[in-house]
Amino acid sequence: MSNRNTSSDAGVFLWMTYQTMQKMGLDSAAIFASVHLPDQLPDKNVRRANSTQQRFWQAAEQISQDHYIGLHVGEHMPTFRGQVIEYLFLSSPTFGEGLARTIKYQAILSNALSLELVELEDVAIIRGLEHPVRHYLECAIGLLLSFFKHMSNQQFQAQKITLNSAGNDDRLEYQRVWDCPVEFNAEHGSIYFDKALLDLPSPAAEPELLKIHENIASHHLDILEKHQLIIQIEKILSRGALEKGQIDQQQIAQLLGKHPRTLRQDLQLLNTTFDKIIANYREKLARRLLSQTHESLEQIVYLTGFSEPSAFSRAFKRWTGETPSAYRLRKQNKNKFD
DSSP: OOOTTTOEEOHHHHHHHHHHHHHTTOOHHHHHHTTTOOSSOOOTTSOEEGGGHHHHHHHHHHHHTOTTHHHHHHHHOOOOOSSHHHHHHHHSSBHHHHHHHHHHTGGGTBSSOOOEEEEOSSEEEEEOOOOSOHHHHHHHHHHHHHHHHHHTTTOOOEEEEEOSSOOOSOHHHHHHHHTSOEEOSOSSOEEEEEGGGGGOBOTTOOHHHHHHHHHHHHHHHHHHHHHHHHHHHHHHIIIIITTTTOOOHHHHHHHHTOOHHHHHHHHHHTTOOHHHHHHHHHHHHHHHHHHHOOOOHHHHHHHTTOSSHHHHHHHHHHHHSSOHHHHHHHHHHHHHHO
16 A cells, blocks of 8 residues: 555546535535635646545535535546546456556556455455545545446446445445445455456457557656655655755755756656755745744744745745735734634
């Protein structure tokens, strides 16, 4: 399973979640504010850290007063469409081969789960449905069931779903939404279905298109792996590298076990540079400290690695168009009334 601290989800999921919550009449503004996101349609091209899921779904449950909020959001989600995974599935010869490719490239959508396909005598099992945030997992299962039905022309039907958690009180609600028996406290989180479905032909199978889609998917995975570099660099910075003055590219490359030239080339593939990553991290850190804490300006200057308050103030005004004190006053006054 992926490290929860570095795992992430494709932005399309948050984009779909926002629209679904609005259609359900939920207070999406308050829910999204719990992870410091504005009340507007999120950019579906921006990946989101999976580490925020705990706060997001906790807020969703508290605000909606729905103990099955993940289950119900997943139930009302539109079918997942228009991504390279769908095209890979459609151009594969059979449902089974499409499913195998979906699992192979699952990190494009999310690397928070580690799915695998297990084939027994007469049953196939999608295993690896395990996540510490129950609502996130239950929403994801709903998305998967809808997607598999779409890809099989509505022929996919789960025979049983198992969860390795205690679940919620009402087993019947799970069975109503997922339309199959549900078992809790199992060894693995899994979806069981008829193995014969793996041989279901795809009406849109196209070998040449499949090659193109595989190349695109491989490229996406390469880029995703490079993006982990940014997360790793920011993790090093969060351990005190800024205030210690350890922001030399050579030092960071050494901590990453890379040659500085290799690090520079990897970042070029992401259309960014080491200096841009440092600046972006400083900006995010400064915004958070000013809006969410009562740290003194001198301490914030130190924590963000600036040599003096005037240099910090100039940089912050360049980032936001405001002075640090004006930004703090506006944000903290807003928080009082939210």
